[in-house]
Amino acid sequence: MVLLFSMPDQWIGIRTDLSLPSGWELFWQLFVYFIIEDFSNYWIHRMLHCKWAYEKIHKVHHEYTAPIGLSAPYAHWAEIIILGLPSFLGPALVPGHITTYWLWFILRQLEAIDTHSG
Template sequence: MEHTLFVRSFLELQWSNVLKFFGNDEKLTFVLGTSMVILTSFCVANAFFMFLDFTGMPAFFHKYKIQKDKNVPVETRRFLYCCVVSFRNVLTSCGMIYLFYPLMRAVGMSCTSPLPPAWRVLFEYVVFILVDEFFFYYSHRLLHLPALYKHIHKIHHEWVAPISIAAFCTHPVEHLVSNVLPIFAGPVLVGSHLCVAWVWLIMAHVDTCLHHSNYHLPLLSSPQFHDYHHVKFNENFGANGLLDWFHKTDVGYKKSIQYKRHVTYYQLKPITEIFPDDNGKQN
């Protein structure tokens, strides 16, 4: 009990310092603070992979690549184009926060103390995951309709062997409908405390970049599920597989070696050696 009170007091103090940093200005905390969280989490999540993709170094990590020898390193012109489009979209997300601020306040989102109890945070994160899956699955599947795919979603699928920063290399419409909406909808629907929303945004950005990295690294979230979508195109439309199971858009995937490899593992040996193909090959 004392330990729990200590942790809570510590977190309250840190959040108080965050509010002081923004001059205890609610709008500034919501708008500038959230924008800083979005931009910083995007840059930090991508920094290592951007260096690895652009230079091909350190070569030690190549053994963890899912689609072997593809984009190692990435062609310079293509890489820079991807960076420009992705940063444009992330900056658009930051701009959208200013427009979302009245809505966030209207639904009861707060940045003041006290922080919500642990049970409330856990409940909200379950909601976030389900809401994210709902909006991402159906918006993503909609974008695969021929008319929309040709003019919108094709930009993202040019990366058959994706790189982390390509997570946001999309048409602006897709970015708003399939990237921004699924992530922000949960916190808005339940009127989350801003601190809870920030942690969710960080987790979502890191996970999205990992799932596009094409590197399945030890200890980290597996990118096999979404990487399979980039290769096969017509399966694995969702974020976590729940609606793909419901709609049976994962039938081929569940018969694949990628399905077996879709785990978080805890050894330095590459996942391709732990689960080789049926013919003994690692790719």
């Protein structure tokens, strides 16, 4: 898994040097990541509510009827891949420092938990 995810990081230009990004760089990159992910996620999620995709894939995610935040990642394996792609799109288009990348994924998971908390 480490090799699977570290090689694309190098290919798309994510920096791993010791100099940390400035506050401004961190802010605008995270802002762009959230905009790209939110737009992409909305349309993909909407597609998953079409009859075929809902019955075959997305229905698993809706098995939990109570608004429990930690149920956010509970989904069909295909949905995890499909809805996971927008999270990688921002860093692929606007590569930054590895710490920005880590912070982005932490914030993204916290946001997913929050939106599923009712």
